[in-house]
Amino acid sequence: MNPTAEPSIVFRNYDAELYAFGKRLGEEFDKELLRQALTERSYIVQEENRQKSVGIESDLDLSDNNFFVFEGEQLMSDYVTQYLKTNLPRLPSEYIKNIHDFLLHEDTLADVSKNIGLDDVVLCAEFPVEKTTLARALKGVVQALALSEGGGNARAKKLVRDFVVTQLAGQDLTPLCSPDDAVGTLSAILQEQGRSPPEPRLIGQAGCNTILAAFQVGIYVDRVLIGKGFGESIEEAKEVAACDALWRMWDVAPNRQPFPFDLEPPPSHGEIFQPSQKLHSV
Amino acid sequence: MSNSHLFMTSGFPRAPLRNGIGRYICQLKRVTLKFCKTKGDSKGIRDFIGSHLLGFAQANPGVVVYLKPRRFKSPHIVAEYLNGRTDYINCHDMTKEEVFKSLTQMVNQSKREVMLYRKLWHTDCPSIQGTWSPFTFSDPKLNLAVFSSVIKFIVSIFLFVCDI
Numbered sequence: 001m002n003p004t005a006e007p008s009i010v011f012r013n014y015d016a017e018l019y020a021f022g023k024r025l026g027e028e029f030d031k032e033l034l035r036q037a038l039t040e041r042s043y044i045v046q047e048e049n050r051q052k053s054v055g056i057e058s059d060l061d062l063s064d065n066n067f068f069v070f071e072g073e074q075l076m077s078d079y080v081t082q083y084l085k086t087n088l089p090r091l092p093s094e095y096i097k098n099i100h101d102f103l104l105h106e107d108t109l110a111d112v113s114k115n116i117g118l119d120d121v122v123l124c125a126e127f128p129v130e131k132t133t134l135a136r137a138l139k140g141v142v143q144a145l146a147l148s149e150g151g152g153n154a155r156a157k158k159l160v161r162d163f164v165v166t167q168l169a170g171q172d173l174t175p176l177c178s179p180d181d182a183v184g185t186l187s188a189i190l191q192e193q194g195r196s197p198p199e200p201r202l203i204g205q206a207g208c209n210t211i212l213a214a215f216q217v218g219i220y221v222d223r224v225l226i227g228k229g230f231g232e233s234i235e236e237a238k239e240v241a242a243c244d245a246l247w248r249m250w251d252v253a254p255n256r257q258p259f260p261f262d263l264e265p266p267p268s269h270g271e272i273f274q275p276s277q278k279l280h281s282v
Numbered sequence: 283m284s285n286s287h288l289f290m291t292s293g294f295p296r297a298p299l300r301n302g303i304g305r306y307i308c309q310l311k312r313v314t315l316k317f318c319k320t321k322g323d324s325k326g327i328r329d330f331i332g333s334h335l336l337g338f339a340q341a342n343p344g345v346v347v348y349l350k351p352r353r354f355k356s357p358h359i360v361a362e363y364l365n366g367r368t369d370y371i372n373c374h375d376m377t378k379e380e381v382f383k384s385l386t387q388m389v390n391q392s393k394r395e396v397m398l399y400r401k402l403w404h405t406d407c408p409s410i411q412g413t414w415s416p417f418t419f420s421d422p423k424l425n426l427a428v429f430s431s432v433i434k435f436i437v438s439i440f441l442f443v444c445d446i
Contacts, residue, residue, distance in 0.1 A: 012346075012348075017346055019343070020343065023343035026305060115299040115365070116299070161304065162305045163304055166300045172406075204420070216415065
């Protein structure tokens with residue numbers, strides 16, 4: 001709720017809104033923790049100034065959400081990395097990081113935040129609420145749930161899984177996993193695995209010497225086709241084919257199986273991670 | 283098709299925020315019941331508040347319910363959704379069952395923009411065979427090279443020489 005917003009919302013009951021917010025997500029929040037997680041520094045400053053302007057001694061008992069945001073971001077980041085590493089075991093860590101950064105990007109988080117109704121309950125000075133504030137509020141909420149009595153770390157992770165990780169559904173991962181030098185990367189990886197070097201072969205061409213030329217290149221390793229690609233020139237087609245081979249190798253091709261979004265979060269630190277039953281059946 | 287359809291956007295049915303993949307969240311976030319305490323046309327909504335409202339609020343804890351008694355104003359329900367849209371239903375002379383029906387309808391919809399559906403389903407990957415290319419339906423026979431007997435003979439001699 002934002003007091004500087006529209007006059008029509010003055011009658012709104014902040015406690016009721018907070019309660020409904022928690023129930024909407026199907027979670028049991030500790031009321032005070034949730035309220036603190038949604039209080040921005042800018043709101044406290046604004047309230048203090050308002051009290052001063054009418055000559056009241058400032059005695060606000062409010063603390064801001066900086067700690068919540070920091071801790072919540074850590075929790076989210078750890079869980080998202082763990083989830084991606086579990087489900088994309090063959091993808092190198094630099095691309096895991098790309099997908100992780102996409103999921104924890106301000107725009108993605110702000111979109112999630114807005115769509116679960118956080119823009120109505122966050123306490124901040126500006127209106128309309130900025131994307132940064134929305135993303136911060138979501139991180140704060142995750143931490144508030146982790147600290148709540150009815151919540152805990154496992155429930156907070158489930159919240160991240162259900163609202164942040166699900167943004168991967170229908171998302172094309174290939175732009176996030178495209179190396180600059182695909183042929184070089186592919187050769188390096190094959191060499192590491194002790195396999196023979198990739199052998200690009202022209203497997204189709206049409207319209208040579210025209211502006212609509214199309215070349216199809218296949219990449220073979222030990223006489224087995226591992227990737228195909230098209231291009232307007234042979235060099236370009238080779239690069240695309242190498243990318244295709246890498247995507248298939250890493251299991252991020254567009255035709256991959258959907259992510260298991262019902263995967264149970266693993267136990268927290270100190271406990272040995274056991275893959276759940278779901279993982280085996282996938 | 284009427285003129286109002288000319289500027290209607292077209293698209294595919296999509297769930298807001300991939301709703302239901304992770305968990306389902308009710309898209310109705312706030313509902314305000316406005317009514318008059320004395321006028322006859324508000325009778326249904328007053329009966330509803332007296333008998334069904336608590337049950338409704340308990341069944342939908344994620345929806346904030348506000349009551350606004352307004353003297354001599356016509357009764358109506360204003361619903362606000364998570365996507366920022368609002369819905370308005372006039373409850374003039376409605377019975378309490380009709381009010382309940384309207385509210386249930388509001389709970390069950392997402393108030394997405396009304397659009398012309400191009401299909402009644404949506405897929406991110408509409409093509410199974412992949413992008414079309416000039417070689418998509420090429421004859422598989424082309425994969426099998428046929429050597430003439432002369433070439434076969436030369437190749438066998440070449441392999442024989444290589445072995446020695």
